[in-house]
Amino acid sequence: MTKLGHGSITIVVIVLLMVYFLLPLWWVVVASTKVYANAFTGISLWFQNPTLYNYVYAFTSSNLLLWLYNSIIESGAAGVIGAFFAAMMGYTLGKFSFRGRNALTLLVAVALMIPSTAIAYPTFVLEAQLGIANTYWAMVLPSAVSAFGAYFMTIYAEETIPKEVLDAARVDGASELRVFRSIAIPYFKPALVTVFIIIFAATWNNYLLALFVLRSGSLFMIPQGLESVLINGSSFPQFQYAIQMAGSVVTVLLMAGLFLSLEKYIEAGLGLGAVKG
C-alpha cells in the first residue's frame, strides 16, 4: 500500500468514527441552542438563530444545579468509600494467606456477576425496613459495594506490590495499619482512580436503584431529575425540552472534563483487570 493510500484510509476511518461517536453529542449541543418550536425543522446539525434561552430557563426555573450537586455528592461518596474498601479487601486477599482466603476470593468472583439491578428491589425493601430509604445513604452505601473493585484490587495487589517492601517495613517495626497506609496506598493510587471512575459511573447509571430508594425530589440525581421532567412536563414540551437539552450538555461537559483529566489511568487500569491473576 502506498503511503498516500494508507493516510487517506486513516482519515476516512477517523471521520466515520467521529461521525458515529460524536454526532449525538454535537447534535445535542446544536439542539440546546434552539427553542423547542424550531428544534425539529430546518437543518438539524447546524446553528440557526442560536439562543441561550434553554440554559437560562434550566438554571433558573428547574432544579438542575441541585441534581448535579446530588449526582456528584452521591456518586463521588460511593466512589471514594468503595475504592478504599475495595483496596483494603484486595490488599488482604492479594497479600496475605489465611484460612478462608480462597472461599472469599470465589465469593467476590461470583458476586461480580450478579447484576446490580437484580438486587435493586430487595435493597429498597430492606432499606425501607432499616429506615434509611430516601436518604443520601440509601444510594451511597449499596453503590459502594463493588465486587468488581475488590476483584480488581486483589489482582492489582498481587501484581504490583512487592512483598519484600512490605516485609522490610514490618521488620523495621511498622504496625500493619502503618504498612498499609504508608507503603500499600501509594502503590494503589492508579488503581484507586480506576475503581473510583467505575463506581462513579455505575452509581449514576444505577437508575433503577435510584427510582426505588430516592423518592423526594431534593435527593434526585441528574438522570432521575431530567426524566422526572419528561414524565411531568409533557403538557409543556418547550420547558421539558429546555431542561433536558441544557442538562444533557452540562452533564456531558462535566464528564468529559473528568475523563480527560483521568485519561492516563484508564487504559492501564481496565486492561490489567482483564488478564492478570
Place this chain on the structure above:
Amino acid sequence: MAAQSWESATRHQIGHENRKVLKLARLAHLFFLLPFLTLFFLFVITPIFYTFGLSFFNASVAQASLFTNYVGGTQYARVLGDSNFWGGYETMLYFTLLWVPLMFVLSFLIALFLDSRRGKLGSLGKVMVFLPYGVPTVIGTLMWGYMYTPGAPMASLYALLGLGNQALAPGYIIYAMLNIIVWEWVGYNVVILLAGLGAIPKTFYDAARLDGASSWQVTRHVKLPMLKKYFAFIAMLAIIGDQLLFNEPFTLSNLSSVPFGFTPNLYIFHVTYFLSEFNYAAAIAFVLIAMSFVVAVIGVRFFMPEKSR
C-alpha cells in the same frame, strides 16, 4: 504469583518472643476485610435472603407488614406461568445474541485501527470512542431518542433508507436500543482491547515479519490469540451488562410505547410501582437472582483466571 504467608517467611528472623506481635498482625489483616464485608453482607447477602422470605407471602397494600398471609410456593408457580416475565427474559437473551458478536467485531476492528495509528493519533481516538461511556445512560438514551424524532438526523436516515418513521415502533425498538448500547459501550471494550494489543511484545511482530507473514496473518495468528483472555473478559462484562437492561427501555418508554414486560427489570419495576404487588415482585426478583447466579457460576468456570476459581 500467589501471596505467601509472610509469617512463615519471617518467622526465623523474628523468633519465638515475637509470636504475640504476629498474632496481632493476623488480627490486623482480618480488620482490613471488615469494611468491605460488612457492606457486602448488608447490601448484597441480606437483601437476597430478605427477598426470598418475602416471596412466600401475599400481603395486600393495606397490611402493615409484608410478612402477612403466608401462601407457600404459589408466588413461584405464578412466576413460572407468567408470560410477561419469560417474554422479557427471551428479549434479553435475543438481545445478548445480537450484541455480543456485534460488540466483538466492532471493538476489535476499532482497537486494531487505533493501535496501528498510536503514533499518529496519540490518545485522540481513544478518548473519542470512550467518551460515550461517561454520558449517563439515561441522558445518552434521551439524546438518541430525540434524534429518532421526525426532523432529527436518525429519523432522516431511516427515511433515506426507505424504512419510514418507525425507528421506535414496537418491532424496531430493540434495534434502536442495540444502537444506543453499542454507542455507549463499544469504547469501553475498545480501551480494554487496546491495553491487550499494547501488551503484546514487539519481538512477536518482528519474528512474524522475519518469517514473511502478511499483516492479515499477523492479525490472525498473533494478535487474535494474544487477546483471548481480553475477549473472555469483555464477553463476561457484556453478559452481566445485558441482565441490567433497564435504563434504555425505561427511558425510551417515555418517548414511545415499550411493553412493560420488555425486559425482566422493567417488569419488576412495573409490578412494584404500578401493581403494588410487593411480594410477587420479590418472587420475580429472586428467580432473576437465582438465574444470574447460575450464569455467574458458569461464567466463573469459563472466564475467570484459573486461580480464583
